[in-house]
Amino acid sequence: MRRCLHLLKSAGLALLLLVPVACQQDMAAPPSYRPLDPSDFFADGRSARPLVPGTVPRGHLRLDAPLFFGRNHPGSRIWSEPINMIGTGFQAGGLSALVQRELQLAALQNDYVKEFPFPITQEVVEHGRNRFMIYCVVCHGTLGYGRDTIDRDGMRLPGGGAIVQRGYTPPPSFHIDRLRQAPVGHFFDVITNGYGSMPMYQQQIPPRDRWAIVAYIRALQLSQHFPRKELTPQMQNALNDSLAKQEAARKAAEEERSHRQSSARAAEEAGQ
């Protein structure tokens, strides 16, 4: 009997000891879900709740259409179907759908912004040059000619980037009339969404850096087509001098060549 009492006492003590422990455990392990646990509380059985429609992550509100899309109106482009789906367009819908889309896009060309959405300083252009040399030069080449060119003396001037030299589709030159007249928004759009066989760069290059690259492309275009009358008189003189020197050197080389040819002919005739 005494033994029984003793047992009961110790059992009671053990129970007493358990009470605060149980209480503590409740607070340390509340009934919460681990990632992707099923749930019988929500009708769809998922504990991970979908985002409320229209949710915008902090820092991702893009109401400024010119800055983020290069366009006056954000809705003027079918963002989920960029033009670089040309490859899949052929397989899926055939050519006519593609052509229609192109026409649609052409109609929207007017919506491209013609002005940069923030002031372009020397610093911005230099940053653009830095990004251009990382992301674009491999195909477009340092001056943006996109492929090798032949100068008027028949000399081959290397113009294409390393990837093009290895056989990638050569891009058009930035110095053709169409691209010199294209609004800045078009360049921004090409970087953002890709163009034909050119991949898109919206994941790699943030919007402001894309604009900096566009500013640098404008600088490249000017470097190859600067209106002479906008140079200062000193610059015009320097330019005329250097052009005259180039012309003189070219003439001298030509005379030298024809002189060598005629003396070779004379030597040949004398030998006969």
Ligand code: HEC
């Ligand atoms: C992998 C090679 C490659 C890279 C890298 C590349 N491009 Fe291109 N780009 C092309 C090709 C190819 C085309 C021509 C696409 C076509 O017409 O199908 C092109 C076309 C263009 C055009 C002309 C679009 C038009 O209206 O004809 C612009 C502008 C341009 N690229 C800018 C850029 C800029 C800026 C970068 C860097 C951010 C860049 N590209 C990086 C290959 C490249």
